[in-house]
Amino acid sequence: MDDVNRSSVIVNLSDVAGKTITDQVEMTFYNQRSQSLNQRLNVRFKGAPVTLKNIPAFPFGLAEVFIKPKKYRSKNIFVDVPSGEPARITEKFLVDPKRVTPVFPTFDELQTEAKWNVLMKVLKGSEISSEAAWDKLSSQQKAGLFNIFSKMQDEIVDGARAGFAFVDSVVRFLPARVYALVQPDLYEIVNGSQDRFRWVSGSLHKFDEGWSMVKPPNSFKSTRGMAGTLQLTFAGDSGGRMMADIDIDDHAGIQHAADVLKHKITDSDTHPYDIHDILVLFQGVNPGYSFA
Numbered sequence: 001m002d003d004v005n006r007s008s009v010i011v012n013l014s015d016v017a018g019k020t021i022t023d024q025v026e027m028t029f030y031n032q033r034s035q036s037l038n039q040r041l042n043v044r045f046k047g048a049p050v051t052l053k054n055i056p057a058f059p060f061g062l063a064e065v066f067i068k069p070k071k072y073r074s075k076n077i078f079v080d081v082p083s084g085e086p087a088r089i090t091e092k093f094l095v096d097p098k099r100v101t102p103v104f105p106t107f108d109e110l111q112t113e114a115k116w117n118v119l120m121k122v123l124k125g126s127e128i129s130s131e132a133a134w135d136k137l138s139s140q141q142k143a144g145l146f147n148i149f150s151k152m153q154d155e156i157v158d159g160a161r162a163g164f165a166f167v168d169s170v171v172r173f174l175p176a177r178v179y180a181l182v183q184p185d186l187y188e189i190v191n192g193s194q195d196r197f198r199w200v201s202g203s204l205h206k207f208d209e210g211w212s213m214v215k216p217p218n219s220f221k222s223t224r225g226m227a228g229t230l231q232l233t234f235a236g237d238s239g240g241r242m243m244a245d246i247d248i249d250d251h252a253g254i255q256h257a258a259d260v261l262k263h264k265i266t267d268s269d270t271h272p273y274d275i276h277d278i279l280v281l282f283q284g285v286n287p288g289y290s291f292a
Contacts, residue, residue, distance in 0.1 A: 004037065007057035008086040009079065012049040013069065016092055016281040022047045023071050029063040029079075031056055037063075051086070058083040065089065071099050071291070073263045092261055092281070097273040100291040102139050104146070107131040115288075118164045119149050122180075125169035140175035143272035143289065148178055148246050150287045151230050151279060155196070155222055158189050167244075175272045177247035179207070184242050187234050190220045197232075198223055205233040205245045212236060227253035228278040228285070248275050257281060 011027070014020050023045050031037035037056045044050075056063070061081035068074045072093035081087040108131075110116045110123070128134055137145075152163025166186035172179040190197050202219030212235055219233040233245040249270060257278050258265040279285040 004060050005057040005083045006054045007061070007081050007083060009052045009055045009081060009089060010049055010086050011043070011052060011089045012091075013045060013067070013072075013089075014092050015072070016094065016277045018092070020047050020049060021045050021069065021072065021093065023069045025070070026066075026068040027052070028066045028068075029055065030066070031060060032062040032064065033060045055081050055087070057081040057087075061087070067091065069093060069096075072096055073258075073265065075262045075264070077262060094257065094261060094263055094265075094277045095273055095291050097271040100273065102143055102273065102289050103292050104139075104142055104289045107134045110134075118153070118162070119145075122164055122167050122169060126171070127169075137173055138175075140272050141173040143276060143287075144175045145170070145173060145178060146287045146289050147248055147272055147275045147279060148230075150285050151228070151248055151283070152246070154283070154285045155224070155230050156186070156189060158185070171243070176270050176275070177245060180244050180246060182234075182242055182244045186232075186244065187214070187242060190232055191217060196223060197221065200231065202233040207235040207243065207245065210237050211243055214242070225282050227256045228275065228281075228283040229253065249278065253278060 012020055013025065025043045025045055027041045027043055029039045037060055039055070041052060043052070058081065061083070062078065064076060064078050066074070066076045073096050075091065075093070077089070077091065079087055079089055105113070105116065110120050123129065149164050156163040166183045168181045168183065170178045170180045197220040199217040200219050200221045202213060205219065214234045214236050219231065222230040227249060229249055231247050235243050254265060254270055254274050273291070276287045276289070279287055
């Protein structure tokens with residue numbers, strides 16, 4: 001079909017922050033009028049939009065496009081290429097947690113940059129005061145910590161103090177949550193902020209022996225947005241100390257993000273790298289680390 005109209009497609013694929021990706025991407029155009037016009041292209045993105053040439057156009061311009069980056073989750077969309085002018089594909093992508101490497105601030109940066117002062121104080125209280133101790137945390141544990149730190153700093157503000165200022169130490173680092181010894185003021189602030197937090201069931205949250213849930217209400221979830229929401233569940237011990245199980249979102253939030261971006265996600269667990277992207281996309285929160 002050499003006489004088919006052809007035109008260009010300007011493609012801008014970006015991460016959740018809106019930065020055009022740097023990646024190798026397989027783009028397959030399945031023409032909806034004729035299989036003979038199907039095309040599979042390997043496209044190198046170098047941080048700028050790419051123009052694809054000689055793509056079938058009206059009246060053969062409708063195609064389903066399967067987009068498969070190496071570092072990001074795949075998706076498929078439809079594009080209708082007009083005659084005589086370029087079509088445009090502009091899409092955002094969640095990272096594929098299995099195919100990226102997180103890039104965290106160095107331990108020296110954590111010690112010397114003012115924005116990490118509060119986090120560093122908590123780390124020292126958690127017996128992480130050396131680079132060797134810091135490196136014992138896995139990448140997912142670090143990612144989870146940065147996610148929670150950035151979200152708490154953004155969500156909980158009381159005068160000059162923000163979120164992590166109410167945390168004394170972290171007793172358990174997990175990819176999706178932390179268990180932390182906290183000041184009682186944190187409970188009072190969250191409980192008293194019914195415009196920002198709602199009471200939810202804490203029945204699925206478990207604490208170690210010696211810790212009991214505080215009298216209800218004992219679990220709170222932020223009301224801002226449908227994804228990337230913060231949840232805090234509180235428990236106490238016989239010595240009057242208070243602990244919080246702090247996590248961000250559940251799989252429903254991940255699925256919401258996937259629906260918005262037209263991704264298909266079947267993973268059963270919430271991955272901290274997904275939470276990173278959800279915080280950026282839906283909450284406007286920068287967790288402080290990136291991906292390579």
